[in-house]
Amino acid sequence: MKKIKAIYKKVFLLPIVKLLIKLNIAPNVITILSLIIAVLAFFAYKNGAFWLGGIILFFSSILDTFDGEIARQTNRVTKFGGFLDSTLDRVNEFLIYLGLFVYYFHNANYVLYWILLAQFGSLMVSYTRARGEGVGISPQVGLFERFVRLLFLIIGSFLGAKIMVYILVIITIGTFITSLQRIIYLLNNSRSVD
Numbered sequence: 001m002k003k004i005k006a007i008y009k010k011v012f013l014l015p016i017v018k019l020l021i022k023l024n025i026a027p028n029v030i031t032i033l034s035l036i037i038a039v040l041a042f043f044a045y046k047n048g049a050f051w052l053g054g055i056i057l058f059f060s061s062i063l064d065t066f067d068g069e070i071a072r073q074t075n076r077v078t079k080f081g082g083f084l085d086s087t088l089d090r091v092n093e094f095l096i097y098l099g100l101f102v103y104y105f106h107n108a109n110y111v112l113y114w115i116l117l118a119q120f121g122s123l124m125v126s127y128t129r130a131r132g133e134g135v136g137i138s139p140q141v142g143l144f145e146r147f148v149r150l151l152f153l154i155i156g157s158f159l160g161a162k163i164m165v166y167i168l169v170i171i172t173i174g175t176f177i178t179s180l181q182r183i184i185y186l187l188n189n190s191r192s193v194d
Contacts, residue, residue, distance in 0.1 A: 013069060016066065017066055017073060027081055028081055030070065031085050033063060038060050038096065040056050041056040042095040045099025046099040046102040050157045051160075054158045060092060068085060093122055093150075097118065100168075117172040118168045121174070121178075122171070125175050125179050128179050128183060135186075139189075141182055141185045142181040143177075144175045
């Protein structure tokens with residue numbers, strides 16, 4: 001996964017970031033724009049246009065990587081910017097699950113449980129990391145971090161509503177395992193901090 005991220009950063013991310021810096025676009029503007037795009041994804045999923053939701057989610061997730069990189073390269077890293085980015089990441093992900101929830105509520109309501117569990121697992125992955133960092137330990141372990149979850153959601157979007165059910169099951173299991181890994185990591189490493 002690290003190799004994929006490194007290639008993505010070198011080939012795709014950095015050239016666009018340089019262009020955005022030349023255009024003098026502030027990192028927080030990019031963060032807020034990602035929220036607007038996530039709202040569009042919500043409507044696509046809600047209306048059953050999963051392929052369109054996948055395209056929008058793809059661009060939203062790409063946009064989400066720009067703000068932090070712009071902030072770092074222009075020395076505009078702020079505590080509020082980090083807070084805003086993390087907060088809107090949770091909102092954006094919630095909007096995707098909400099769109100799926102509304103669609104399946106009307107079409108196959110047995111899927112609703114998997115959507116809620118996938119959302120809960122996603123929140124727990126983020127929460128365990130945030131709380132760990134709050135006590136001085138960064139538990140960046142486990143596979144199902146945000147990048148992987150979005151990748152699965154994008155793939156599921158292009159494969160359609162029937163396959164998305166299985167994707168939600170995979171995300172649920174993956175996020176629960178990742179959360180557990182982070183809790184164990186914190187337990188094992190908290191003794192050295194105490």
